[in-house]
Amino acid sequence: MPDRTVAPPFREIETFQLQIPVKDRLKNGVEFFYHAQPGLEVCKIDICFTGGRKAEKKAGLGNFTAGLLREGTSRYSSEEINSSLESYGSFIECNATSDQFVISVYSLVEKLGDVLILIRDMISDSIFPEEQLGKYKSSQISKLKINLEKTSFVAKRHILESIFGNKHPYGRVTIPGELESLQREEILEYFDAIVKNRQFTVFASGDLGDREIELINNYLGSLRAQPSDTITLPKSHFDATKYSEDWDQAVQSTIGLAGPVPGLHHPDTHRLSFTCDILGGYFGSRLMKNLREDKGYTYGMYSHLTHLVDGSYFFTTADVIKDKREEAIREVRKEIELLRTERVGDEELTTVKNYTIGSFLTSVNSSFSQIQLYRYIHLHGLPESHFESQIEIIKSITSDYILETARQYFDPASMVEVMVG
Amino acid sequence: MIEYDSYRLNNGLQVYVIPDRSIRSVVMNLAYNVGARDEEPGMTGFAHLFEHLMFGGSVNIPEFDTPLQKVGGENNAYTTSDYTNYYMTLPASNLETGFWLESDRMLSLSFSPGVLETQKKVVIEEFKQRYINRPYGDIWHKLRPVAYSTHPYRWPVIGSEISHVENADMENVRSFFFTHYNPDNAVLVVAGDVDPDNIFEMSDKWFGPIDRQTDYKRNLPEEPAQTKKREVIVEADVPQNALYKVYHIPGRGQNGYRAVDLLSDLLGRGKSSRLHDKLVQKKQVFTTVGANVTGTLDPGLLVIQGFLKDGIDFGDAERLVDGVIAEVRDEIVTEPEYNKIINQAVSSLAFSRVELLSRATAIAYGHLLGNPDYANKELDLIRSVSRESVCEAAGKYLIPENSTTLQYHRKKS
Numbered sequence: 001m002p003d004r005t006v007a008p009p010f011r012e013i014e015t016f017q018l019q020i021p022v023k024d025r026l027k028n029g030v031e032f033f034y035h036a037q038p039g040l041e042v043c044k045i046d047i048c049f050t051g052g053r054k055a056e057k058k059a060g061l062g063n064f065t066a067g068l069l070r071e072g073t074s075r076y077s078s079e080e081i082n083s084s085l086e087s088y089g090s091f092i093e094c095n096a097t098s099d100q101f102v103i104s105v106y107s108l109v110e111k112l113g114d115v116l117i118l119i120r121d122m123i124s125d126s127i128f129p130e131e132q133l134g135k136y137k138s139s140q141i142s143k144l145k146i147n148l149e150k151t152s153f154v155a156k157r158h159i160l161e162s163i164f165g166n167k168h169p170y171g172r173v174t175i176p177g178e179l180e181s182l183q184r185e186e187i188l189e190y191f192d193a194i195v196k197n198r199q200f201t202v203f204a205s206g207d208l209g210d211r212e213i214e215l216i217n218n219y220l221g222s223l224r225a226q227p228s229d230t231i232t233l234p235k236s237h238f239d240a241t242k243y244s245e246d247w248d249q250a251v252q253s254t255i256g257l258a259g260p261v262p263g264l265h266h267p268d269t270h271r272l273s274f275t276c277d278i279l280g281g282y283f284g285s286r287l288m289k290n291l292r293e294d295k296g297y298t299y300g301m302y303s304h305l306t307h308l309v310d311g312s313y314f315f316t317t318a319d320v321i322k323d324k325r326e327e328a329i330r331e332v333r334k335e336i337e338l339l340r341t342e343r344v345g346d347e348e349l350t351t352v353k354n355y356t357i358g359s360f361l362t363s364v365n366s367s368f369s370q371i372q373l374y375r376y377i378h379l380h381g382l383p384e385s386h387f388e389s390q391i392e393i394i395k396s397i398t399s400d401y402i403l404e405t406a407r408q409y410f411d412p413a414s415m416v417e418v419m420v421g
Numbered sequence: 422m423i424e425y426d427s428y429r430l431n432n433g434l435q436v437y438v439i440p441d442r443s444i445r446s447v448v449m450n451l452a453y454n455v456g457a458r459d460e461e462p463g464m465t466g467f468a469h470l471f472e473h474l475m476f477g478g479s480v481n482i483p484e485f486d487t488p489l490q491k492v493g494g495e496n497n498a499y500t501t502s503d504y505t506n507y508y509m510t511l512p513a514s515n516l517e518t519g520f521w522l523e524s525d526r527m528l529s530l531s532f533s534p535g536v537l538e539t540q541k542k543v544v545i546e547e548f549k550q551r552y553i554n555r556p557y558g559d560i561w562h563k564l565r566p567v568a569y570s571t572h573p574y575r576w577p578v579i580g581s582e583i584s585h586v587e588n589a590d591m592e593n594v595r596s597f598f599f600t601h602y603n604p605d606n607a608v609l610v611v612a613g614d615v616d617p618d619n620i621f622e623m624s625d626k627w628f629g630p631i632d633r634q635t636d637y638k639r640n641l642p643e644e645p646a647q648t649k650k651r652e653v654i655v656e657a658d659v660p661q662n663a664l665y666k667v668y669h670i671p672g673r674g675q676n677g678y679r680a681v682d683l684l685s686d687l688l689g690r691g692k693s694s695r696l697h698d699k700l701v702q703k704k705q706v707f708t709t710v711g712a713n714v715t716g717t718l719d720p721g722l723l724v725i726q727g728f729l730k731d732g733i734d735f736g737d738a739e740r741l742v743d744g745v746i747a748e749v750r751d752e753i754v755t756e757p758e759y760n761k762i763i764n765q766a767v768s769s770l771a772f773s774r775v776e777l778l779s780r781a782t783a784i785a786y787g788h789l790l791g792n793p794d795y796a797n798k799e800l801d802l803i804r805s806v807s808r809e810s811v812c813e814a815a816g817k818y819l820i821p822e823n824s825t826t827l828q829y830h831r832k833k834s
Contacts, residue, residue, distance in 0.1 A: 001630045004481040004525050008517040013493045014445065037443075042771040079702070083693035087757060089764030091691075108768050135701070139708045142728060145660035149556050206775075249658060252546070252554045282495070284486040296542025299550050319550045351491045358493015362446035362510035365613075365777045421554075 013354060016361050018377075018387050019370050024213075026202065026221030033374060034204040034213070037367035043109050043206030044368055045216065046375060047119070049101040051194040054169040054310065055231050060179050061190040062096025064136065068187065069094045069103070069195075071132035073125040078132055081118055090115045098170055099309040099379065101194050109207045116219035123195060124223055128187050141176045148176075151247065151421035155254035155317055158243050162416040163260055163313045165237035170311055197224040203375045205367040236260075236311055244419040253325040253421035256317035257332055261305060261409055263312040264380050270393040271405045272305065278352050278402065279303045279339060279410075280316050282359070286335045287316065295331070297324045309380060314410070317418075325419055332412075339406040343399040357391055423780050423796050425610075426617040433605025434628050437784050437793060438620045439612035441777060447613035449509050449519045450781040451527075454608075454789055455601035456503040458573040458641060458719065466580020469500040470544050470589055471597055475507065477536030479526035492518045500578055503718045504789055508778060513614040517623060524627035527607065530598055537591060544586050548579050556659040557829065567653050568667050568722060568825040572644035599634040606637065608788040612781040644669065644720060651825040656832050661708070662729040663829040664738055667722040668818050670714060674790040679806045680814040681714060685723050686762045687754065687811060688712040688745070693761070695745050696725065706733045706741055718790065723818065735828045743821070750815040759808045766803045 021033040053062040070085070070092065071078040085092060088111035093104040103123070107115045147153040157173050164171030202220060204212075238260050261272060280287035280303030287301040301318035320328040344352075364370055377386050426438045457468050475498065476485045489496055494511030509519055552558040561577045569575035580586055609628070611620045647669055670681045689696045689712025696710045710727030729738050773779050780796075787795030 002521075002626055004521065004528070007488050007491075008515075008521050010492050010518075011514040013512045013514065040771065040775060042768065042775070079693070079698070082691065083761070086691040086693045086765060087761040089761075089766075089768030091768075106768075106772060108764070108771065111764070135705070135708075138730070142661050142708055146556050149658075149660065151554065250554060251549045282490065283497075284490050292543055293539060296539045296546070299543055299547040319546070319554065321546060351487055354493045355490035355495065358490075358512050358515075359495045359510075361493065361512055362495070365444045365446055365510075366775050368775055 013357050013361060016357070016364070016387060016391055018373055018384065020384060021203075021371055021374050026217050028221050028223060028225050030200060030202060030221065030225050032202045032204070032216065033371065033378070034208055035367035035371045036208040037205065038207055038209070040207040041109060043107060043112065043204060043208055043212060045105040046203040047103040047105070047123070047200050047220065048203065048375070048379075049194050049198055049200045050228055051231065052097045052100040054098060054233060055194050055228075056096075056169055056190065058178065058182065058186060059169075059172045059174040060140075060182055061186060062101060064133075064140070064182055065187050065190050065195065066094035066096045066101065067136050067140070068128050068132055069122050069126050071136070072127050072129045073121045074127055075121055075125065076118065078129065081122070084118060085115065088114055092119070109212055112212055113215045113219075116215055120219045120223060124197065126191060126196075128184055128191070130184055133184055133187070137179060137182070141179050144174060144176055144179065151250055151252065151254040152317065152319055154245065155256055155418045155420040158418050158420070159256060159258040159315050159317070159416065162239050162241070162243065162418075163236070163258060164311060165234075165239065167234045168236045169233065170308060171236065194228055197226055198228045199225045201378065203371050205371040233310055240414060240416045242417045245421070247421050250421035251322060252319045253322050253419055254317055254319050255325050255329045255332070256315060256418045257329070257336070257412060257415045258313060258315035258418070259415040261312050261314045264307050264382060268405060268409070270390045271397060271401055272409055273390075274352070274356065274394055274397055275339065275402050275405045275410065276303050276305050276314060277356055278344060278348070279335060282352070282355055284351070286338075287332065290331055290335060291318060291320070291328060295324075297321050297328045301332075307380065322421060329417060329419065336406070336410050336412045339402065339410060344402050345399075349397075349399055353394055353397070356394055360387070360391070423774070423784060425784055425793070427793065428621045428624065430604065430624060430629055432629065432631055432633055433603070434624070435608045435788060436621060436624045437608070437610045437788070438615060438617040439610065439780055439784065440615055440617060441613055444613050444777055445513060446510055446777075447513045447516050447519075447611060447615055448778045448781045449511070449516070449523065450506065450610040450612070450778065450785050451508070451523050452504050452506045452608050452785040452789065453602060454504055454606045456501050456505060457576065457578040458502050459601065459639065460573060460576070462573075462576070464585055464589065464593065465576040465582075466544070466578070466586045467589060467593065467597060468505060469578050469580070470540065470586055471594065472498050472500045472505050473540040473544055474530065474536060474594060475526055477540060478531035478533060480529040480531060482522060482525050483531065485522060485526065489518060489522055494519060502574055502578055506782065506785070508782070510778065516611070516615065520623050520627040524631065527602060527604065527628065528631050530594075532591060532595060534591060537589070537594060541586055541589060545583055548583055548586065552577075552579055556657075557663060560665065560827070560829065563653055563655050564665060564667065564825065564827050567651050567827075568669075569644055571642045572719060573641060574644070574717065574719065574721075600637050603633045603635070603637075604628060604631050605633055608785050610781040610785045612777050641719065647823050650821045653825065653827045654830065655827065656830040658832050659829065660831065661731075662733075662735065662831050664727050664729060664735060664742070665827040665829070666725040666739070666742060666824055668824050670721055670723045670818050672719045672721055673716050674718065674795070675720070677814060677817075679802050680810040681723060681818060682716070683762045683766060683803070683806050684749070684811050684814045685712045685714045686765055687749065687758065689725060690762075690765060695749065696727070696742065699745050700727070700741055704741060706730055706738050739826060746815060746819045749812060750819065752812075754808050754811050756808070759811070762811075763803060767800065770799055770803070
């Protein structure tokens with residue numbers, strides 16, 4: 001019988017090295033990055049346009065354009081596009097994220113050529129038929145109405161609105177009435193400005209051989225790719241006024257704290273992210289231990305740093321027992337205060353260091369995840385050594401640094417508090 | 422094709438290894454052959470509550486998560502009606518820590534009363550967060566007990582009511598542990614940057630000394646064939662009327678399952694599927710509609726679910742769904758449509774093999790089905806379903822007397 005009271009010896013975790021993808025250009029000059037992983041029989045291609053939701057003149061335009069992109073071109077009807085894609089066993093996801101408009105193509109490599117013919121057509125010639133718009137509207141409105149009955153959704157919306165202000169596209173909330181009023185012309189205008197014949201970048205991974213590279217070059221390389229107009233964003237305006245909504249019918253309340261933080265290019269960014277991890281970045285974090293494991297107030301509480309291209313913020317939320325919501329938010333404040341007043345012990349520091357490094361290393365286990373990391377670096381204009389530096393900085397971080405970071409950037413008194421439910 | 426090596430310990434623990442040297446990390450997937458179907462009707466939700474307790478410390482190790490995090494690993498678990506799965510990923514160099522932790526909690530838990538009390542609260546909050554505090558969250562609480570009269574699938578994994586979780590005591594915990602958490606009732610899959618012989622050796626070292634405690638023979642009541650259509654009507658404060666129709670179908674691994682699975686794709690997967698095309702696009706009675714199978718080991722359900730457009734009558738919507746089903750039953754599926762559902766299934770399978778963890782889980786799941794190589798046979802199983810058998814499945818299973826309908830009405834304000 002082995003001695004079970006002693007843990008097996010710990011071995012230093014190898015340093016992570018980002019695999020740099022093949023960097024190529026399509027014949028139209030578009031940047032093309034890819035990682036090949038033979039034998040999978042499938043591949044994924046992300047086609048990324050600059051803009052996303054922040055290029056919207058009205059809330060909802062990016063999402064509607066994305067949702068309707070497969071609903072018809074001059075040549076193919078909605079029915080033809082969808083039944084063709086489905087008949088190849090392929091699927092696509094179109095999303096307007098905060099900063100980008102992204103078409104992700106998932107396909108058996110055997111069918112890639114057929115799929116790309118359609119994709120090219122959708123990018124260059126979508127017509128957004130009025131009839132499809134009507135249907136899409138009603139389904140989006142009903143989804144939004146369902147979401148508006150979830151405390152967590154309403155709380156998160158309010159957090160974004162507080163951080164950026166309701167004039168800023170990152171902070172603007174969508175209401176059913178506004179979606180109802182969206183016009184086909186407005187969608188076409190957005191499509192022309194961001195997608196149609198506009199500059200894009202391609203990130204591909206999976207079972208990519210010469211044939212597949214050639215197909216991508218033929219179909220996506222023959223699109224015109226003109227730069228889109230520069231987007232001028234309104235100044236964001238942080239409003240830390242406490243926000244609460246009481247819902248009679250809710251059995252839980254969503255509570256949260258949030259505030260703006262420096263972005264990825266700031267020299268303290270890795271320390272900031274590490275400090276956030278200590279607070280609520282993993283299952284054994286302080287928030288989890290206190291609110292879930294010790295008090296049982298919630299099923300789970302995490303804290304996050306979200307980095308958008310034009311703004312970054314910290315937030316932590318949880319769905320908690322309604323009667324305990326005041327205690328819960330007090331505990332969250334207490335945990336943040338603690339980070340600002342007491343040094344983190346050696347044991348905890350080692351745990352979080354190894355955990356963050358290890359979990360990062362183990363999360364990268366296919367060409368799909370490798371290329372996602374590269375896409376992130378590319379979007380934010382970070383050096384290719386970004387993740388390696390992050391790991392080096394984490395290894396060398398001390399409890400003094402954390403104390404300093406928490407004092408400088410995590411002040412509960414200047415955060416916005418939300419409580420819904 | 423998933424290549425694996427296999428080894429069985431003397432105490433009955435089954436081990437599989439999937440070497441993949443292209444990856445720097447390791448996945449350790451340990452599945453116990455116990456799920457919500459093994460619960461007593463008065464103590465539903467227990468298998469899932471128990472899963473939470475598995476993280477509350479074992480006989481020699483006071484806490485599960487911290488030592489794992491210390492070596493750069495992370496983990497999670499989930500409970501289904503059929504089995505309970507624990508999985509972790511960690512850097513290959515620290516794999517032995519995973520063996521140490523997993524084997525100690527298989528040996529025995531700490532059975533600490535404090536842990537039980539806290540996890541009961543946590544699970545109750547999970548119950549509220551997922552099943553009460555959101556619109557339509559209670560669908561399966563309403564539907565399961567009507568669709569199933571006898572089989573334990575008649576309650577959801579979270580439990581049929583909160584009081585069952587509240588009433589759980591330490592005696593229940595001990596007896597559940599010693600009945601189900603035995604080496605011969607588990608399957609371990611290790612995948613990634615590893616050497617099979619080394620894994621077998623480590624398995625013997627850490628899991629070998631654990632003895633089997635009791636003999637549990639699963640003996641679940643079989644669900645009798647349904648003979649009459651069943652209906653449930655619910656009214657609640659939800660934004661939109663919703664219609665659910667479920668039909669009894671074979672269990673995964675049983676004859677006929679693959680054909681029904683493809684039938685559900687034909688009916689309700691994607692925009693070109695029959696239901697979406699006819700009832701969302703053309704007739705416009707639903708805003709969304711889809712179909713899927715529950716895919717359980719014992720006989721499961723084919724589920725059709727849709728949100729009704731405002732002003733549409735439930736009876737009309739249901740008749741139109743029945744009409745779509747009748748067409749599948751009475752007319753042969755066309756060649757292009759057949760090719761479509763095969764391509765969709767083949768593609769989904771290929772995508773599900775990209776990540777290391779899902780390959781490991783596929784082998785574990787095959788083992789629970791009685792054949793680890795099931796994962797490698799799935800492609801042939803899909804391709805061996807004929808056009809005729811998809812239509813036959815509609816005629817055999819999608820009939821009114823085999824169905825339960827749930828009308829979820831929006832409360833009029």
